[in-house]
Amino acid sequence: MLARIGRRAEDYLETIHELSKEKGYTKIKDISAKLNVKPASVSEMVSKLSKQGYVVYGKRLFVGLTPKGREVAESVKERREILVKFLTTLGVPREIAEEDACTIEHVLNPETVKQLKNFVKFVEDSPAINPKWLKHFREFCQKGIHPCEHASVRC
Amino acid sequence: MLARIGRRAEDYLETIHELSKEKGYTKIKDISAKLNVKPASVSEMVSKLSKQGYVVYGKRLFVGLTPKGREVAESVKERREILVKFLTTLGVPREIAEEDACTIEHVLNPETVKQLKNFVKFVEDSPAINPKWLKHFREFCQKGIHPCEHASVRC
DNA sequence: CCATATATTTAGGTTACCCTAAATTTATTT
DNA sequence: AAATAAATTTAGGGTAACCTAAATATATGG
Numbered sequence: 001m002l003a004r005i006g007r008r009a010e011d012y013l014e015t016i017h018e019l020s021k022e023k024g025y026t027k028i029k030d031i032s033a034k035l036n037v038k039p040a041s042v043s044e045m046v047s048k049l050s051k052q053g054y055v056v057y058g059k060r061l062f063v064g065l066t067p068k069g070r071e072v073a074e075s076v077k078e079r080r081e082i083l084v085k086f087l088t089t090l091g092v093p094r095e096i097a098e099e100d101a102c103t104i105e106h107v108l109n110p111e112t113v114k115q116l117k118n119f120v121k122f123v124e125d126s127p128a129i130n131p132k133w134l135k136h137f138r139e140f141c142q143k144g145i146h147p148c149e150h151a152s153v154r155c
Numbered sequence: 156m157l158a159r160i161g162r163r164a165e166d167y168l169e170t171i172h173e174l175s176k177e178k179g180y181t182k183i184k185d186i187s188a189k190l191n192v193k194p195a196s197v198s199e200m201v202s203k204l205s206k207q208g209y210v211v212y213g214k215r216l217f218v219g220l221t222p223k224g225r226e227v228a229e230s231v232k233e234r235r236e237i238l239v240k241f242l243t244t245l246g247v248p249r250e251i252a253e254e255d256a257c258t259i260e261h262v263l264n265p266e267t268v269k270q271l272k273n274f275v276k277f278v279e280d281s282p283a284i285n286p287k288w289l290k291h292f293r294e295f296c297q298k299g300i301h302p303c304e305h306a307s308v309r310c
Numbered sequence: 311c312c313a314t315a316t317a318t319t320t321a322g323g324t325t326a327c328c329c330t331a332a333a334t335t336t337a338t339t340t
Numbered sequence: 341a342a343a344t345a346a347a348t349t350t351a352g353g354g355t356a357a358c359c360t361a362a363a364t365a366t367a368t369g370g
Contacts, residue, residue, distance in 0.1 A: 008357065028318060041358055043319055061317070061366075090270045103262045112255045115245045118296050125301040126310075133288035133310050141273045146280040155281075155288050155310060163327065183348060196328055198349055216336075216347070 005054070007106040010076045011035065012045050013054055016065055017073035025062040079113055080105045085120045089134075091141055131155075160209070162261040165231045166190065167200050168209060171220055172228035180217040234268055235260045240275045244289075246296055 005013075015034050019026035028046065032039040050057035054069035065073060083101035088094055108116075123134065133155035136147045148154045160168075170189050174181035183201065187194040205212035209224035220228060238256035243249055263271075278289065288310035291302045303309040 006356070029316090037357090038359065039318065040320085040360080045357080047319090087267060087270070090274055092264075092267045092270045096264045096266045100262070100264050100267045104259045107255070107258045109247075109251045109255050111251045112242060112247050115242070115247045115296070119245055119292070122292050122295045122301065125295070125304075127301065127303050128309055131288065131303075131310055133286065137274070137277050140277045140280070141270070146277065146282065148282050148286075149280075154283055155286060161326065184346090192327090193329065194348065195330080195350085200327080202349090 005052075005072060009045065009049060009054070010072060010106050011102070012042075012049060013065065013069050013073040014076045014080070016055060016063055017070065017077065020064055025064040027061055027063065031063065076105060079108070082113065082117050082120055086116050089120065089123055091138065160207075160227060164200065164204060164209070165227060165261050166257070167197075167204060168220065168224050168228040169231045169235070171210060171218055172225065172232065175219055180219040182216055182218065186218065231260060234263070237268065237272050237275055241271050244275065244278055246293065 012031065012035070015031055016026055019030050019034060028039050028042050031037075031046070032042045035042070046055060046057060046063055049055045049069070053066055054072065056062075056064045056066055080101045083105055084094075084097050087097035087100060092100070123131070132153075136155045139147050167186065167190070170186055171181055174185050174189060183194050183197050186192075186201070187197045190197070201210060201212060201218055204210045204224070208221055209227065211217075211219045211221055235256045238260055239249075239252050242252035242255060247255070278286070287308075291310045294300075294302050
């Protein structure tokens with residue numbers, strides 16, 4: 001009866017993680033602001049997460065993560081970062097990339113995530129700072145014509 | 156008060172579209188089978204979609220799309236096809252690609268979809284059937300080493 | 311240390327989907 | 341056409357998130 005963590009719960013954990021970086025804890029109100037959700041709703045979700053052992057909550061208006069919660073938060077964060085890198089590499093504007101990453105990070109199959117990761121790493125590991133094919137891709141996005149069509153050196 | 160179409164509703168419309176290809180209509184039971192949802196739930200959703208003008212429903216157990224519904228269905232379908240092509244290009248197994256595509260197709264920003272489309276087109280438009288960089292990428296996935304590192308001709 | 315201001319919780323609702331079980335309607339078989 | 345079988349709808353529930361408004365608890369300034 002392993003009450004699985006929901007999608008939205010992952011967002012909360014990640015947000016708490018981020019907001020807790022400095023002090024080690026955060027507050028309902030800040031989570032509420034970050035997630036654009038009313039404090040009452042945050043209160044509900046947080047007390048649920050605390051019952052499930054993901055957040056330390058208790059007495060004094062402080063919300064922090066348990067190790068269990070931190071683990072989830074960090075893995076979600078990693079996934080999101082991959083997605084953002086990936087989408088920005090593809091030319092999606094940063095802001096939109098971040099939004100979309102946030103939306104889809106919860107629902108991707110690990111296999112898909114693995115391939116996205118591979119792709120990001122492939123681009124990063126290239127000895128060229130800006131590989132030829134990627135330059136070609138950007139050009140293609142602008143002009144709609146594949147540069148290789150009339151080129152001597154293909155990508 | 157433009158009652159927006161929900162995510163799930165898009166799935167229903169796409170499914171109805173697909174199942175209607177042959178005869179122009181389909182049945183509750185078939186939709187139910189395709190979406191793995193009980194007929195009672197399909198019945199509900201379909202009658203909601205019919206109130207909203209997306210499906211023709213009526214008396215005789217036939218469910219079909221209105222032009223308005225077809226438009227939605229087709230655009231969802233297009234998005235999904237791009238996603239599938241894209242993910243398979245990246246090396247995600249077809250089956251998983253299809254699942255994931257189905258999950259995220261509803262939530263992507265049009266800008267992101269545009270870039271995915273560009274990417275797919277970039278690969279397709281390449282004069283080379285299997286561009287060098289893509290070959291390199293596949294090799295990278297297997298060996299974990301970027302082929303360009305020790306190569307004379309970089310991608 | 312009390313009064314006010316701020317933060318949080320509770321209570322009561324809403325919406326979107328989904329379910330089971332019990333009608334009811336439509337189709338088929340004899 | 342009547343009886344049975346199959347498909348659909350209705351009724352009654354459930355869960356996950358969200359909301360507003362009204363308590364309540366905590367923090368702070370005088």
